[in-house]
Amino acid sequence: MELGKINTLIIDRNTSPGLYLVDKDNNDVLLPGKYIPKQYEIGDAIEVFVYLDNEERKIATTLKPYIQIYEFGWLEIRQITKHGAFADIGIEKDLFIPFKEQARPMQAGKRYLIYMFLDEKTDRLVGTSKINRFLSNDELTVAIFEEVDIMVSHMTDMGINVIINGKHKGMVYENEVYQDLRVGDKLKGIVKKIRSDKKIDVSLQQLGYRNIEPNAAKILQMLEDNNGYLLLTDKSNPETIKEVLQMSKKSFKKAIGTLYKQRKVELKEDGVYLK
Secondary structure (H helix, E strand, O other), rough: OOOEEEEEEEEEEEEEOOOEEOOOOOOOOEEEEHOOOOOOOOOEEEEEEEOOOOOOEEEEEOOOOOOOOOOEEEEEEEEEOOOOEEOOOOOOOOOOEEEOOOOOOOOOOOOOEEEEEEEEOOOOOEEOOOOHHHOOOOOOOOOOEEEEEEEEEEOOOOOOEEEEOOOOOEEEEEOOOOOOOOOOOOOOEEEEOOOOOOOEEEEEEOOOOOOOOOOHHHHHHHHHOOOOOEEOOOOOOOHHHHHHHHOOOOHHHHHHHHHOOOOOOEEEEOOOOOO
């Protein structure tokens, strides 16, 4: 079973403290009596969130947390103690945020963008508002025109900074925002552009590209990266097309035809131009 995640476990036995649940490796965890479902049978599967109680023992709950491990959440601070801050994550135990993990001193009653992770030194679930180290654009897992999940991380003069699929940083420019958004808001977006430095532009509009085929999207990205021009035509050698785009000449012609019909490119004797 995984700490800090919702696990699907099997009801193994009933005891006075509650139900004991087991995973496929027969590791067990207690589901306290107050969380026992009204109807159940031994052997039933049940979804529970697993965390450590105040005595550092694994415990299960049927309450659904606002965030799970390795996720970001817009959380309210319940209290500040001499050890750090404690954020409400929707279960009985609050998430501990040490002072060293606070980007700025937190205040009770206020909300902050927080990332949950496992502290390797203590094996405890902890939170941090120093989120940048958990975001990277070095190895992108998204493609141009792909629909993605985004979360508003902060506002700038240029627009809105967002977290993409819980992994990457992105930007929605101010002139493309047509709705009121706040830090912590979650919504869908479209990868509009991936720049040469791997910065990602995101659109909140569908752009009309949602159903564009992958090869056409690849050519558009190549055009963006080459100042809007590709030295390829329908008369180009198949080997040249394969070397440049890693696709067949047939696929290239089909993709170019799609882009031309959508008026995204201009075809000339010396190559393809981005409109």
